[in-house]
Amino acid sequence: MTAQHDLQLDEPFLFAEEGPAHPDDAASVLHWRCLIVDDDEGVHQSMVFAMNNLMVEGGRIEWLHAYSAREARELLARERDVALIVLDVVMEHEQAGLDLVRAIRVDLGLADTRIILHTGQPGFAPEIAAIRDYDINDYRTKSELTRNHIYTCLASAIRTYRQIRSIEASRQQLRRIIQAGNVLMSQADEATFAQGALELFSGLLQIESSGLTLLHHPGSSIAELQVVSASGEWRARTGQALTSLGEDIRNCCLRSLESRQAEWGATGVALSIPGRDGGMLVLYLDALPQARRLVDDSVLEIFVAHFSACLNNRLLLGRLHHDAFFDRLLGLPNRRCLNELVEAHYADGTQAQMTLALIDIDRFGEINEALGQTFGDALLQAMAGRLEASVQRKAMLARLSADIFAVFGPSDWVTPEQLLPLFATPLSVLDQETMVSVTIGLTRLVEVEASDGAAALEAAFQALRTAKTTQRGQLAWYSPDLSRQTHERVNLLNGLRMALRSAGLFVVYQPQIALGDRRLIGLEALVRWRTESGEPIGPDRFIPVAEQSGLIREIGFFVLREACGVLASLHREGDARLRMAVNVSAIQFRHPAFLQELKCIIADSGIDARCLELEITESIAMEDTVYVRETLDALHAMGIQLAIDDFGTGYSSLAQLKGLAVDRLKIDKAFVRDLNEADADASIAGVVIQLGRRLGKEVIAEGVETEDQAMLLGRMGCPEAQGYLFGRPMPLDELRAWIGRQPA
Incomplete structure (x- = not known):
């Protein structure tokens, strides 16, 4: 499908108002x-x-x-x-x-x-x-x-x-001219094209091809006109200036240049063919005046129009050829050009000596959006200038995408020690000193398993993605392990898509307990995956892949639908106050349709929204954006409870937390595992419990595995907990059996 582009409407013409027919x-x-x-x-x-x-x-x-x-x-x-x-x-x-x-x-x-x-x-x-x-x-x-x-x-x-x-009468003759012109158009050599046009012109006049051609370039003076090609008795004049030719020929050609049509002289005819760029091809043939009767003026007009189009198309072909291999904004080689150069090194066996580095400008999209495309383009130009000044003839510089540059050259030169200092000082962008941060991925061609340019580029991109995932502003080297990891992620993603369409994904439920009387107060819904072969895939493996691919949103709503349906069923069977906690990913939460889809799920299941708890990450909760604030307030207004999952592992602002529409802080299991009697109150878990009490937020601890941990948390004032001590995540049938074993 095409991208959406409205045609630009400037104001060069006045449009007639609609009215009665004229x-x-x-x-x-x-x-x-x-x-x-x-x-x-x-x-x-x-x-x-x-x-x-x-x-x-x-x-x-x-x-x-x-x-x-x-x-x-x-x-x-x-x-x-x-x-x-x-x-x-x-x-x-x-x-x-x-x-x-x-x-x-x-x-x-x-x-x-x-x-x-x-x-x-x-x-x-x-x-x-x-x-x-x-x-x-x-x-x-x-x-x-x-x-x-x-x-x-x-x-x-x-x-x-x-x-x-x-020109119906001359149709066949013109068609032959057009076909020949199309062939000539592809000629890279100007002289060959001009000579071919001259020979077709002589055929049109039905005379011998004895003449010459001149090419007037845009911006050049008449004195600079030179003979591009020649035939017959003029063959020796190639390269000579128009001023060196006879007066009749010179005047004939000059009149044609001025009138942009055929001009007849005493001994010949000149025909000018204009190009869109302002250039002009002049054809001159020896011809007696009576030859004028052999061709209709309209046929000459067609001839000029077609060869004018051929001239324009030659410009177009040149532009297309340039665009196929070079970036239009910066004039640098593009990905295709770089790929062919890398292929050449594989072909001649010199790849072992070469390294490819990809340099990504961090947060370029945000810079472009905040400061405008003009600033963004100027930043790219400044970046290219800095790199070109360093690279010179030592390596090849290319632009692969909006904000990714490539440096390809000898391994002893394309190194972090050479590249990183280039960004230690500000760039001059529109007379402003601007610091940029870059992330770099490097690959030595000798380490790439497949021997072709596409594989080398993909290896460099894998290294770049690894560096960006670790932390922006860093660099990473490619290793064969990265390819294997990428292959595994692709297989996981494909399997995950199939699992969503089949019964491969399912939901398990872990009990949440009131520490005071060990009473069941809620459940947390957790997604699990078992392949068709029966192999379980852990959430720590497939959840990151789902988040990177965007599939996490579909998985999140699948879990919500399942959990709400189970909660409705359990309410009918027993305690109507039982709550259900469901994790919501950042991608799912930020989607514009999140609230509407959530409302539909609640309505379809028939549950009381006050019994549903959504667990969001600390990073989402701390986002000080209008959308996040409005969404949290809307959820709170619906009666839905909100919990911050893994609280204490992120960077919370106490000022923001105080006014945040959340009900519960969830202590991460890592803090529970480190608990001991001696410094319990000073531990992170103890701080979270005290913070929750002061802010009026409920607190629940996850990952409780021993009775000592449960007793200590109770003494510290933590009212709720979940963990293997009370119950593992269970499928629905096991959960029902577990509930049946609990004291009334």
């Missing part, structure tokens, strides 16, 4: 049928709005619409007289647009219809072969399609279409 709306007015093929409705609307009531080449545009490649192909099979197709490159899949282009030109045989490609994905460039072989007029990103560009692109394409169709 005489020029009569059937005699030309209508250009233009088809928009895009899966984004906004693009259709913006394009139509941009061209509203504008005349193009003496006619009005009649819009046709298709929202997929398949729909467009069916429409074009019925509607043959279509002047222009504005086509999204990426729709159902990445090749949908280009496949449609092939169908238009090959299967449907629409050779005259003009095609403009556009895309909402700046990093995507269509195949160069497709632009050359299938006569594509233009290629633009959607962000480039301002009202000016829309009108200019459409007018240019429709002008070409009109001219092609108006």
